[in-house]
Amino acid sequence: MEIIIPVGPSDKLDWVKQSVTSALSQKVNRVIIYDNSERKDIEEYFLSLRSEITYVKDKRMKKVNMAKLRNKMLELTSEKYVIFLDSDVVLPSNFSKKIEEKLLEGVAFTWMHYAYSSEEIEKPITKGEHNPNLGCAGINSEYIKTIGGFDEKYERDEDVWLYAKLKKLGYRVEPTNGRCLHLNKVHARTNFKSSVKEARRNLWRSKYDLMLLFDGLTDITFLTGYTYYGSYYILAIFSAFFPLISTLYIPLIGYGIYYYGGFKKYLLNLIPGLALAISFPYGLFYNLKLRKMS
Numbered sequence: 001m002e003i004i005i006p007v008g009p010s011d012k013l014d015w016v017k018q019s020v021t022s023a024l025s026q027k028v029n030r031v032i033i034y035d036n037s038e039r040k041d042i043e044e045y046f047l048s049l050r051s052e053i054t055y056v057k058d059k060r061m062k063k064v065n066m067a068k069l070r071n072k073m074l075e076l077t078s079e080k081y082v083i084f085l086d087s088d089v090v091l092p093s094n095f096s097k098k099i100e101e102k103l104l105e106g107v108a109f110t111w112m113h114y115a116y117s118s119e120e121i122e123k124p125i126t127k128g129e130h131n132p133n134l135g136c137a138g139i140n141s142e143y144i145k146t147i148g149g150f151d152e153k154y155e156r157d158e159d160v161w162l163y164a165k166l167k168k169l170g171y172r173v174e175p176t177n178g179r180c181l182h183l184n185k186v187h188a189r190t191n192f193k194s195s196v197k198e199a200r201r202n203l204w205r206s207k208y209d210l211m212l213l214f215d216g217l218t219d220i221t222f223l224t225g226y227t228y229y230g231s232y233y234i235l236a237i238f239s240a241f242f243p244l245i246s247t248l249y250i251p252l253i254g255y256g257i258y259y260y261g262g263f264k265k266y267l268l269n270l271i272p273g274l275a276l277a278i279s280f281p282y283g284l285f286y287n288l289k290l291r292k293m294s
Contacts, residue, residue: 002081086135186198195271
């Protein structure tokens with residue numbers, strides 16, 4: 001088994017060091033670093049580890065395309081089982097063994113959900129938590145190569161595409177027990193600032209969700225957010241004509257508080273959720289235009 005870590009221009013050196021240290025502590029045959037950061041400090045760090053890692057330096061991407069980057073990483077691997085680990089993610093001690101055991105069961109793509117503190121690492125997966133990712137994941141590289149690698153039009157949503165594609169083709173895709181420590185807490189939505197930042201990201205994410213729909217790869221799991229948060233807008237429109245309908249916000253909000261386990265977490269997830277739902281028309285027109293051009 002191998003671990004491969006991509007490193008980009010905006011990565012924090014301290015996080016990179018923690019991620020790489022965690023990879024080197026695992027019982028794997030090789031740790032590969034794919035570095036397209038074009039940063040001297042990062043390069044110097046990796047050169048100091050030249051006897052412990054396989055270091056590959058490449059030019060910085062003019063436009064970030066994670067699917068293309070994953071394909072480049074895939075070309076660097078030589079073993080059947082590979083762990084993708086992002087440079088801001090820590091793989092806890094011996095967790096590579098857990099991922100390997102899952103792959104040996106015949107799973108094509110497995111992932112660990114994220115923890116945002118050391119206390120959360122052993123936290124069981126909660127009901128409804130289903131977030132496939134490639135920041136802490138194991139793949140059967142032979143299966144991925146068989147399907148032609150990653151579809152590069154899914155520039156920033158290659159993890160969900162891989163999940164949906166493999167599942168449709170009949171491959172096993174499922175999470176591994178345990179969590180990897182995500183050093184970047186922006187996706188945790190722990191405060192208003194991170195919630196707004198996630199909302200900005202969600203304003204363009206719909207184009208990939210709709211792309212999956214047009215490609216016949218949509219999983220109902222990934223459409224529930226549009227249904228739930230979209231109902232806030234629908235209720236607002238109908239309430240303008242029939243005020244009594246606004247009372248339906250009570251069970252709607254109540255469910256959200258129950259689902260997220262408290263009012264604060266509900267509110268911090270509401271902001272990016274509403275952004276995702278309102279971006280649906282953008283995603284639809286983007287894909288209609290894409291189909292027309294092709």
